[in-house]
Amino acid sequence: MIRLNRLTDYAIVVLGQLAQGDSESRTAAQLAQDSGVPLPTVSKVLKMLAHGKIITSQRGVSGGYTLARPAVLITVADIIAAMEGPIALTACVDGASGGCEVETLCPMRGNWDKVNRAIRDALTAVTLQEMLTVPAGFDPFPLARPPRGLAAAQ
Amino acid sequence: MIRLNRLTDYAIVVLGQLAQGDSESRTAAQLAQDSGVPLPTVSKVLKMLAHGKIITSQRGVSGGYTLARPAVLITVADIIAAMEGPIALTACVDGASGGCEVETLCPMRGNWDKVNRAIRDALTAVTLQEMLTVPAGFDPFPLARPPRGLAAAQ
DNA sequence: ACCAAAGAGGACCGGATTAGTACGATATAA
DNA sequence: TTATATCGTACTAATCCGGTCCTCTTTGGT
Numbered sequence A, B: 001m002i003r004l005n006r007l008t009d010y011a012i013v014v015l016g017q018l019a020q021g022d023s024e025s026r027t028a029a030q031l032a033q034d035s036g037v038p039l040p041t042v043s044k045v046l047k048m049l050a051h052g053k054i055i056t057s058q059r060g061v062s063g064g065y066t067l068a069r070p071a072v073l074i075t076v077a078d079i080i081a082a083m084e085g086p087i088a089l090t091a092c093v094d095g096a097s098g099g100c101e102v103e104t105l106c107p108m109r110g111n112w113d114k115v116n117r118a119i120r121d122a123l124t125a126v127t128l129q130e131m132l133t134v135p136a137g138f139d140p141f142p143l144a145r146p147p148r149g150l151a152a153a154q
Numbered sequence C: 001a002c003c004a005a006a007g008a009g010g011a012c013c014g015g016a017t018t019a020g021t022a023c024g025a026t027a028t029a030a
Numbered sequence D: 001t002t003a004t005a006t007c008g009t010a011c012t013a014a015t016c017c018g019g020t021c022c023t024c025t026t027t028g029g030t
Helices: A006-020 A028-035 A039-051 A076-084 A112-124 A128-132 B006-020 B028-035 B039-051 B076-084 B112-124 B128-132
Strands: A055-058 A064-067 B055-058 B064-067
Touching: A006 A028, A006 A039, A006 A064, A006 A076, A006 A128, A028 A039, A028 A064, A039 A055, A039 A064, A039 A076, A076 A112, A076 A128, A112 B112, B006 B028, B006 B039, B006 B064, B006 B076, B006 B128, B028 B039, B028 B064, B039 B055, B039 B064, B039 B076, B076 B112, B076 B128
Parallel strands: none
Antiparallel strands: A055 A064, B055 B064
């Protein structure tokens, strides 16, 4: 199970709220209430998204947040990148010769790149809009997975 | 940055060692020495891989580990699945109605499935063999980013 | 039959990461 | 000028994960 941060999850939810709002400006408080996520946390998420240029913020008395562009043009890759930095599986890949101690022994430095690119492409192919449109008659709980835990798993 | 466990990283390295060994049996101690990873940790990794049917183990006095099948037939998806459980981005996706508190509000439960499938496909497309063969003249450090403190694990 | 080697399995602990909170600063419209 | 709402940063608590240790089981050799 590859984990992405809970905040990223929230980000998607919040963006969903924003996308439904007909491009109207919504305050952090509104979004917090609508999403059920505590205000400070939503605020944090919104800040990160604004930083990543996914949404725009308007300060001041009647301020709020708006999608920076239509939901169709926002990809999951964009969102994840905003929330977690560049999309890549963490490994020796991430540079800096000092970082990986078994560097000289590891026969495959750099080949993660291929994997990373594949994943990046996969994530770029899905837009926020697609995440919002729930297909008719889909199964809400596709995989019944064991609680997390690698050792406990299987 | 999507994180996969450090153990998964080790798994790839260790499997690399195994793949080079002409299908000979190697003990955990040997692999630990060759990979530079502490024995208990390597042992744990090997156990998990054996559990996932990636490698086979032979107990007893002249025991050891061997790849369960040729490196060409072992995909990165297999390895990650063995180390971290089913491949999916953690989200409301992962079932159990109690798990997600904003469930009723979240307009996009289940659409992660599309993303997950894409990622799974991407990972399945890369084999251990491919990870081993370093392309001629590749750049060892494609992205220059600060090293993540690796806890000085020898 | 016994002993040594090697893996299997589980429990445990410390450290690192992250979620969540709080507070002060800044901008804006009325 | 004041009320409102975001911005930015610092801090704390809880969770998760990597790593280690210990004991049991299996197996081959003596």
